[in-house]
Amino acid sequence: MPTPDAGILSRAPAIIAALRAALPQDAVIWDPEETRAYECDALTTYRCPPLAVVLPRTTEEVATAMRICHEMRVPVVPRGAGTSLAGGALPTADCVIIGTMRLREMLEIDTANRFVRVQTGVTNLSVSGELESHGFFYAPDPSSQLACTIAGNIAMNSGGAHCLKYGVTTNNLLGATVVLTTGEVVELGGAEMGPMGLDLMGLLCGSEGQLGIVTEAVLRILPRPEGARPVLIGFDGAEVAGECVARIIRSGVLPVAIEYMDDVCLRAVEAFAHAGYPDCAAVLIVEVEGSPEEIDLQIARIREIADALNPVEFRESRNADEAMAIWKGRKSAFGAMGRLGDYICLDGTVPVGQLPYTLKMIGELSRQHGLEVANVFHAGDGNMHPLILFNANKPGDLEKAEAFGNDILRLCVDVGGCLTGEHGVGIEKRDLMTKQYDGPDLDIQMAVKDVFDPRWLLNPAKVFPLEVSQPWREEAATR
Amino acid sequence: MIADIPSRAGLAPASEAELGALIADRRSSGQPLRIAGGGTRTQTDHVPGEALSTAALSGVVTYEPGEMTLIARPGTPLDEIETMLAAEGQAFAFEPADMRGVLGRNGAPTIGGMVAANASGPRRLLAGACRDHLLGVRFVDGQGRVLKNGGRVMKNVTGLDLGKLICGAHGTLGVLTEVALKTLPYLPDRCTLGFHGVTAHEAVAIFSAALATPFEVSGAVFRDGTAWLRVEGLGPQLGYRRDRLLGLIQTREAEVLDATATVTLWRELRDLAHFAGSDAPLWRILVKPSEAPAVAGALAALGGVFSLDWGGGLIWYCGPGTAQEVRGITRHATLVRRGGLTGPAFPPEASAVARLSAGLRQVFDPAGILNSGLMDQ
Numbered sequence A: 001m002p003t004p005d006a007g008i009l010s011r012a013p014a015i016i017a018a019l020r021a022a023l024p025q026d027a028v029i030w031d032p033e034e035t036r037a038y039e040c041d042a043l044t045t046y047r048c049p050p051l052a053v054v055l056p057r058t059t060e061e062v063a064t065a066m067r068i069c070h071e072m073r074v075p076v077v078p079r080g081a082g083t084s085l086a087g088g089a090l091p092t093a094d095c096v097i098i099g100t101m102r103l104r105e106m107l108e109i110d111t112a113n114r115f116v117r118v119q120t121g122v123t124n125l126s127v128s129g130e131l132e133s134h135g136f137f138y139a140p141d142p143s144s145q146l147a148c149t150i151a152g153n154i155a156m157n158s159g160g161a162h163c164l165k166y167g168v169t170t171n172n173l174l175g176a177t178v179v180l181t182t183g184e185v186v187e188l189g190g191a192e193m194g195p196m197g198l199d200l201m202g203l204l205c206g207s208e209g210q211l212g213i214v215t216e217a218v219l220r221i222l223p224r225p226e227g228a229r230p231v232l233i234g235f236d237g238a239e240v241a242g243e244c245v246a247r248i249i250r251s252g253v254l255p256v257a258i259e260y261m262d263d264v265c266l267r268a269v270e271a272f273a274h275a276g277y278p279d280c281a282a283v284l285i286v287e288v289e290g291s292p293e294e295i296d297l298q299i300a301r302i303r304e305i306a307d308a309l310n311p312v313e314f315r316e317s318r319n320a321d322e323a324m325a326i327w328k329g330r331k332s333a334f335g336a337m338g339r340l341g342d343y344i345c346l347d348g349t350v351p352v353g354q355l356p357y358t359l360k361m362i363g364e365l366s367r368q369h370g371l372e373v374a375n376v377f378h379a380g381d382g383n384m385h386p387l388i389l390f391n392a393n394k395p396g397d398l399e400k401a402e403a404f405g406n407d408i409l410r411l412c413v414d415v416g417g418c419l420t421g422e423h424g425v426g427i428e429k430r431d432l433m434t435k436q437y438d439g440p441d442l443d444i445q446m447a448v449k450d451v452f453d454p455r456w457l458l459n460p461a462k463v464f465p466l467e468v469s470q471p472w473r474e475e476a477a478t479r
Numbered sequence B: 001m002i003a004d005i006p007s008r009a010g011l012a013p014a015s016e017a018e019l020g021a022l023i024a025d026r027r028s029s030g031q032p033l034r035i036a037g038g039g040t041r042t043q044t045d046h047v048p049g050e051a052l053s054t055a056a057l058s059g060v061v062t063y064e065p066g067e068m069t070l071i072a073r074p075g076t077p078l079d080e081i082e083t084m085l086a087a088e089g090q091a092f093a094f095e096p097a098d099m100r101g102v103l104g105r106n107g108a109p110t111i112g113g114m115v116a117a118n119a120s121g122p123r124r125l126l127a128g129a130c131r132d133h134l135l136g137v138r139f140v141d142g143q144g145r146v147l148k149n150g151g152r153v154m155k156n157v158t159g160l161d162l163g164k165l166i167c168g169a170h171g172t173l174g175v176l177t178e179v180a181l182k183t184l185p186y187l188p189d190r191c192t193l194g195f196h197g198v199t200a201h202e203a204v205a206i207f208s209a210a211l212a213t214p215f216e217v218s219g220a221v222f223r224d225g226t227a228w229l230r231v232e233g234l235g236p237q238l239g240y241r242r243d244r245l246l247g248l249i250q251t252r253e254a255e256v257l258d259a260t261a262t263v264t265l266w267r268e269l270r271d272l273a274h275f276a277g278s279d280a281p282l283w284r285i286l287v288k289p290s291e292a293p294a295v296a297g298a299l300a301a302l303g304g305v306f307s308l309d310w311g312g313g314l315i316w317y318c319g320p321g322t323a324q325e326v327r328g329i330t331r332h333a334t335l336v337r338r339g340g341l342t343g344p345a346f347p348p349e350a351s352a353v354a355r356l357s358a359g360l361r362q363v364f365d366p367a368g369i370l371n372s373g374l375m376d377q
């Protein structure tokens, strides 16, 4: 991270005083004991307490805080629940965190027009929770949905296990209220489907806090399916498992989820959760939705496809308990891996057809780097999550793991994929951006940031490689 | 490079590099360019500058049915692509319309024009718009820079999503040179339920009820007193969904159309056959579905006719009324067929949004030479 600005640090008392004067008493935190709680997000390897934390309750209070920071030229780090795995909400010592977690109202539930309007501090899961009695749900379902907020979901364009069928956040977002860096409030989109004009909301979604702070959102909601049921298919090779995924997708059956776990992961899960998974090279969990008859029909098709590929096992769940047993291992995979040691969780995407090759190459890289790796991921859309095991107490091991991780992400780009499918760039993948994008490709993205944030105060040192963004930041400092 | 072009009529660069050199040249001399795909959709007659054809930037780069991805150059005719997808049992789920009948054109719609216009038909209701299926783009901006964004994979959050901006910018930010799109299985099993003799109000009530079910209704259009619902599904799934919907909506006797009739009907509905062969102004209006009956009623009082799509979320209004009158009734109104009306085709933006849009245009096309003023004339 860049060295904190000594000028800003020396003005800290004035900055805190200005924020306190303009905001409710409990909205500003500056005591080092308390700001420590905000020193990192879920990428805990990097930590740094901020200068202050502001926790507003309304859009107007967010705007006030933004205006003050802009006038006093203080960097702002937007924060939701802090579950980012890419260091997206990592503070700097000279920044003010503006957290939206207290903006927690459900403003409007309109099932006739199929949308809800929420303040963005609501958690992902609570949106669906509120909708349950109406027979609707909100589709994007990141695994962190119990904790993560709609604000963070929008900033990261988060997805989940069910996005194969329902898409990610950008496909389910209709409108947003955004506080710009100057404190001005703009409305993008709305409850209508697809307004004309430039798609600024599409640009905002996934912008990782680089363009503004989102305080309200209009979300598309969907009727709940009648039911859902998973099947588990075991294969004795990664290639056949990959082939099975491609054949299911081509068959016309569109499952809501296709999850993949490799042997390393399976052994860890078995030891931890005793899920009763078969001992084999790869397991797929495929979930389909509909009425009981519709589900039977889709499962019959999937069985036909799988049978042609000689699976080690094809396990169908016939009731809720059996369904839960199938998901149990997958859901506990990250915890199970944690018992084997420390790990870093990667997030690259590859074209589905490249899955077998990529898995083979990851195995080879694992031997080269001398570190074990487990693969558990959303196979339907090629979004891989290799987990690299290392020993945090062993000097040099983390660096080795990071180097290995970088090699995997480069591999993803080389086979036609990308650096991140859902976790975002943050600081974690910042310096790899030049692998995926050439100079002009990054320049135009930075020029777009310039339009929204001419002083480059929003979420500093994220997304864009420091070296590449240096001239932009220097220019911005003169504005 | 530019000197090589004259063998073809007008400006028709045959490579990205050629296009880049051409635009860089025009940028320095400030001469505007009018981008022409098939010329079947957007009315660009009033856009200043020499026509730039994408016809020589054509061809499919890759199509992987097992990955559901297609990469093509912009000038590729859309019907060629749709035929190719159909041979693999796939299609673009967002169902782009053929606007030739409505706009009185006879070119060949291109895939570049489709993306530039974010063209999305009745199935948008279920499947999302073109922009939701766009995976990546290559384009040349107004400075002649060759740029790329996104890629060819389904999930990608690497950096800012410029594809969303380009899609629907009608060629005002850059000239597309390659588009990567998601394709989806096109299932043959489908039927249509028609509820005759209903008012717009009753139609939207039927739509709201149907769209609150998990039966994946993939079309909800109201035209000439009939509410049409399209139902899809695999084999017996289709019958199940149809019967459940019929059971739910018992207010009216329903006509049920088979798969063949369904395909014909929805092509007509998609292409707005009911508004073809006329010169009257045609407006595309976005509302909340529940507001559609009142808004459409107020529009009809001007003397024209309307139909509804997207379960009431989209109103097509054809008939008299000045831009001021139409926009006085409803905000999100775009003039798709001018019919003699002058003034901006696109609805005005709120001032803060307009300022951001202008800032972005300045970034992509500082000299304002690409489809100059198209989106604000």
Ligand SMILES: Cc1cc2nc3c(=O)[nH]c(=O)nc-3n(C[C@H](O)[C@H](O)[C@H](O)COP(=O)(O)OP(=O)(O)OC[C@H]3O[C@@H](n4cnc5c(N)ncnc54)[C@H](O)[C@@H]3O)c2cc1C
Residues within 6 Å of the ligand: A041, A042, A077, A078, A079, A080, A081, A082, A083, A084, A085, A087, A088, A089, A100, A120, A141, A142, A143, A144, A147, A148, A149, A150, A151, A152, A153, A154, A155, A156, A157, A158, A159, A160, A161, A208, A209, A210, A212, A213, A214, A215, A422, A423, A459
């Ligand atoms: C166990 C675990 C599982 C996970 N699984 C998934 C998964 O399946 N899919 C997935 O996509 N992600 C997953 N994540 C990552 C993370 O949960 C998501 O990125 C989530 O959307 C972050 O939300 P948050 O509220 O915690 O945001 P934060 O972590 O607080 O912030 C994330 C980013 O958003 C910005 N931001 C926050 N609030 C705002 C705002 N109001 N306006 C503008 N920008 C803002 C921040 O600056 C930061 O860049 C997982 C994380 C964990 C810890």
